[in-house]
Amino acid sequence: AQSVAQPEDQVNVAEGNPLTVKCTYSVSGNPYLFWYVQYPNRGLQFLLKYITGDNLVKGSYGFEAEFNKSQTSFHLKKPSALVSDSALYFCAVIPRGSGTYKYIFGTGTRLKVLA
Amino acid sequence: NAGVTQTPKFQVLKTGQSMTLQCAQDMNHEYMSWYRQDPGMGLRLIHYSVGAGITDQGEVPNGYNVSRSTTEDFPLRLLSAAPSQTSVYFCASTPGRVYETQYFGPGTRLLVL
Numbered sequence: 001a002q003s004v005a006q007p008e009d010q011v012n013v014a015e016g017n018p019l020t021v022k023c024t025y026s027v028s029g030n031p032y033l034f035w036y037v038q039y040p041n042r043g044l045q046f047l048l049k050y051i052t053g054d055n056l057v058k059g060s061y062g063f064e065a066e067f068n069k070s071q072t073s074f075h076l077k078k079p080s081a082l083v084s085d086s087a088l089y090f091c092a093v094i095p096r097g098s099g100t101y102k103y104i105f106g107t108g109t110r111l112k113v114l115a
Numbered sequence: 116n117a118g119v120t121q122t123p124k125f126q127v128l129k130t131g132q133s134m135t136l137q138c139a140q141d142m143n144h145e146y147m148s149w150y151r152q153d154p155g156m157g158l159r160l161i162h163y164s165v166g167a168g169i170t171d172q173g174e175v176p177n178g179y180n181v182s183r184s185t186t187e188d189f190p191l192r193l194l195s196a197a198p199s200q201t202s203v204y205f206c207a208s209t210p211g212r213v214y215e216t217q218y219f220g221p222g223t224r225l226l227v228l
Binding site: 004006008032034036039042043045046049051068071090092100101102103105106107108 | 163
């Protein structure tokens with residue numbers, strides 16, 4: 001079965017330190033890859049996506065993610081965390097060429113940035 | 116643009132009652148979808164539509180119906196509510212290509228007693 005794994009339920013990081021939120025996937029072929037963020041009592045907001053080209057993708061609010069085909073990973077990173085980055089982060093994939101819009105989401109990782 | 120709007124924001128139902136969750140978008144997006152969000156399970160796709168008159172099932176469609184009579188609206192119907200349908204429901208829309216960004220509504224929190 002196709003799936004997305006976010007192995008950490010919660011990540012704690014001190015403000016100013018680099019952060020990483022992990023995502024691995026098990027999907028046939030090369031999927032389209034996405035990161036979304038959810039603030040309390042809000043809908044999800046788009047952060048960044050990988051479609052093709054450079055494996056390092058830059059997105060909103062200083063976030064970036066690296067597509068690693070051999071490790072089937074798409075980890076989210078930021079060089080210097082802010083308290084305002086504290087939120088719930090979701091990785092999502094959709095198989096390329098599947099002909100469907102059946103996005104597969106991970107279970108989410110709660111990021112807590114400590115002042 | 117208002118983006119994606121959902122009503123109501125919060126609803127309490129008794130087991131067996133029916134209701135419709137409303138979703139509308141004013142961006143002329145072709146693709147719309149419904150998800151439910153449960154703790155520890157992320158978002159799971161219920162139903163989606165690739166255009167007016169076309170709908171398909173997602174991962175967890177049982178107990179839910181949808182229709183898409185216009186591009187703008189994509190209501191989700193609970194036929195006979197069950198406690199297992201207690202969740203937060205999100206509607207999303209996408210311009211038209213599968214790799215484009217999804218725009219999410221603010222969500223509807225549903226409690227079934």
